[in-house]
Amino acid sequence: MIASSHSADEKVHEIARLTNEVKEMRSAFVDGRSRLMRLKMESAVVAKMKEKGLAPSVIPPQKIKVKSKD
Amino acid sequence: MAVSEKNILNRLYFIAGCMFIFGIAVMVKLANIQFVQGDEYRAKASERIVKDFVIPANRGNVYSVNGNLLATSIPKYDIRFDALTPTSSIFEENLKTLCDSLAKFPGRKTSSQYQRLIRKARANKNRYLLLAKNLGYLEYMRMRTFPMLKLSPFKGGLIVEQKTKREHPMGGIAQRTIGYERIDEEGNVTRPGLDGAFGVKYLRGTDGKHAKQQIGKNQWKPIVDYNKIEPKDGLDVYTTIDVNIQDIAHHALLKQLEYYEAEHGCVVVMEVETGEIRAISNLGRTEKGTYYERLNYAVGESHEPGSTFKVMALMAALEDKVVDTATIVDTKKGVKTFYRRKIYDSHHGGYGEISVAKALEVSSNIGLATIIDENYADNPERFLKYIDKWSLNKTLNLPIIGEGKPVIPKPGDKLWSKNALPSMAYGYNLRLTPLQTLTFYNAIANNGVMVKPRFLKSVREFEDVVEAFDKEVIKSKICSDKTLGEIQEILKNVVERGTGKRLYSPHFSMAGKTGTAQTEYWMEDWKENKRYVSSFAGYFPVENPKYSCIVVIHKPSTQKGYYGADVSGPVFKSIAQKIFTDTPLIDEIESLEVQHASVKKQFESYYNTAQTYRTIMPNVVGLPAMDAIALLENMGLKVSFKGSGVVKKQSVAKGQKVKKNQNVVLEIS
Structure with missing residues (x-):
């Protein structure tokens, strides 16, 4: 009786710790995600590439598509 | 006094009696506490170690159309x-x-x-x-x-x-439209944007409740609780915003605002067919001259649209068949008096007699005022009927809180006068929100089908769609195909040769209308400190339009420029440019195995030469350098050459015997 109550208490502590960990992981994920999003935005890439003398093309890429035979 | 046995017994009885009564009293008290007051004490005890805890529900996320x-x-x-x-x-x-x-x-x-x-x-x-x-x-x-x-x-x-x-x-980008829900200490709620508008219904979820028992300092253990309420997490909202287009729109607008030191501006990009808003950006100036998402101008601010409204005015006249595109209108020499008030054209000296279509291309105030005044002065209701038919006098009924109300005066209103009608013809004396104007232009691009602008794609719980939103048609046909075709043609010409010709690009097509409206002209200091609203509304590409877009910039610095084509047009163009360059041009071919007679012949002659000549020099004059070198080197010869193109001369004549590693010099040009 006492032992099982103790093990239940222990689980509560464990859960509290894990919940916190989940929150921290989530927070780290969003942090990383938002930094990635800002980095990969076209305006950021354009600014970065300007240093290397590159600029976005004014003409779209050309695709050649072979129609399948069936 | 003799101590008799009886005496002692009496004392003993007395003491025993006292103890018995005491015992009874203890029992009574115990029973009282246990049974009579028991419930009260038990409740008090559990109050100190058991507490109801609110389990907060997780608020749902807001996503872009591509899942960001x-x-x-x-x-x-x-x-x-x-x-x-x-x-x-x-x-x-x-x-x-x-x-x-x-x-x-x-x-x-x-x-x-x-x-x-x-x-x-x-x-x-x-x-x-x-x-x-x-x-x-x-x-x-x-x-x-x-x-x-x-x-x-x-x-x-x-x-x-x-x-x-x-x-x-995403940081400051589209912040106002994405929005938030904030509750201050007094319980007042502010909820701009989508997060605010859909907060209660979808995002918020419901909090749960669960009793917990204290097991240590600040540590509580959940206990069996039959009144337990599970929290229900909020749903995720998928918007129609496209992060890439939003990024371009935001930065293009920001660049123009900064250059023209404008007070505020907005840009909205809408998908023609569905009415889905792909980007919406609203930037306002701070005292320091920086810009941030201040208010949702595109949704909330109704203002005098100026020349972008000329399209609606002319469309009404064309649809009503009071004019056609070839009708000649006299725009005089740039000034004309209507009911003792002068109306000017921005082009000095005026346009003289021009066709109705040309009047819209060059955005002649006098032209449009004349068309509308001549045909509708006696019966303004006939003109207003079209405004009503196109729902321009009603709000769009958007979910976002604080939508601006349009103002369209009628005869009898305070705003109405003899001059009201000609003013309306070129976009004054009435108010529309940028989103309303865009909805109308979108209908022109969408072959007359007017769809309601939408911000929401679906509401989901994890991957399951709880609610999906479809396009809503406001009006299935705004006008006849003939009128529509004429207006589309004029809007195309505006960019090709009219007021928007500075935006023209040979690579891709756009159609639209510029607008330069005076604002706050009723204030006394207007003459010294002129203020304008520059706008551009349109769609692209011209054939089979994909997106419509409106750009409105308020109060640019007049020293730098104020015309719609200069201030707002470039924002429109960079969005069109970006979407154009992002869509690959696709050439479809039937098969890779193309048989060309000449190629086949050349290959056969090459193959034959390669098969026949092993130790004897072949004739390579006239062959492409690449073939000649391959041929000779395969025979084991050492080839040196000059130039590029076709072989002109070979150092070893045809038919001579050659040895391995012999040098051959080719002259190529």
Whole structure:
């Protein structure tokens, strides 16, 4: 009786710790995600590439598509 | 007195009786506590160790159309410091290094300032000194590595408080449209944008409840609770915003606003067929001259549209068949008096007699005012009937709170006068929101089908779609195909040769209408300090339009320019350009195995030569250099050559015997 109550208490502590960990992981994920999003935005890439003398093309890429035979 | 046996017995009885009564009293009291007052005491006891806890529901996320996070809830940390916890040896040992670290991050003060602050807190017995607020997870982890703070809380005195905050991973971009829901201490709620509008219905979820028993300091254990309520997490909202287009729109608008030092501006991009808003940006100027998402101007601000409204006016006249595109209208020499008020054209000297179509291309105020006044002065209701038919006098009924109301005067209104009608013809004396104007232009692009602008794609719970939103048609046909075709042609010509010709690009097609409206002209200082609203509304590409777009910029610096084509047009163009360059041109071919007679013949002759000549020099004159070299080197010869193209001369004549590694010189040109 006492032992099982103790093990239940222990689980509560464990859960509290894990919940916190989940929150921290989530927070780290969003942090990383938002930094990635800002980095990969076209305006950021354009600014970065300007240093290397590159600029976005004014003409779209050309695709050649072979129609399948069936 | 003799002590008799009876005497002793009597005393004994007396004492026994007393004890018996005492015993009865104890029993009575016990029973009273146990059974009569028992419930009350038991409740009191459990109150101290059992408590109902609210289990907060997680608020749903807001996503873009391509699945990027636009708004989410994440924990943020406040770092505080208990200045009394560390022993003096730990305190003295670590204070300087801690303050050096603090000076680097968060870095609000210098190291010595931090030292003074913390020493003061220790002297004042401050057990709750704020060091940093609203830290993200990574920043929080960084602070935990600082000297003293990295010790256990009972030694180092670190206090961490965690709270949940709404975060926009995109930063300032589209912040106002994505929005938030904020409840202040008095319980007042402000909820701009989508997060606010759909907060109650979808995002918020419902909080749960569960009883818990205390098992230690600040540690509570859930116990069996038959009244338990499970929290229901909020649903995720998928918007129609496209992050890439939004990014371009935001930065293009920002660039123009900064260059023209304008007061505020907005841009909206809408998908023609569905009415889905792909980008919406609203930027307002601060006192320092920087810009941020201040108010949702595109949705909330109704203003005099100016020349972009000429399209509606002319469309009404064309549809009503009072004019056709070839009708000649006299725009005089740039000035014409209507009911004792002069109307001017921006082109000095005027356009003279021009066709109706040309009047719209060059955006002649006089032209449009004349057309409408001549045909509708006697019966303005006939003109207003079209405005009503196109729902321009009604709000769009958007979910976002604070939609601006359009103002269209009628005869009999306070705003109505003889001059009201000709003014309306070129976009004054009435008010529309940018989104309303866009909805109308979108209908022109969408072959007459007017669809309602939409911000929501679907509401989901994890991957399951709870509610999906389809396009809503306001009007299935705004006008006849003939009128529509004429208007589309004129809008195309505006960019090709009219007021928007500076935007013309040979690579891709656009159609639209510029607008330069005076604003606050009723104020006395207007003459010295002229203020304009520059706009551009249109769609692209011309054939089979994909997106419609409106750009409105308020009060650009007139020294730098104020015409719609100069101020707002470039924003429109860069969005069109971007979408054009992002869509690959696709050439389809039937098969890769193309048989060309000449190629086949050449290959056969090459093959034959290669098969026949092993030790005898072949004739390579007339062959392409690439073939000749391959041929000769395969025979084991050493080839040297000059130039590129076709072989002109060979150093070893045809038919001569050759040996391995013999040198051959080719002349190529």
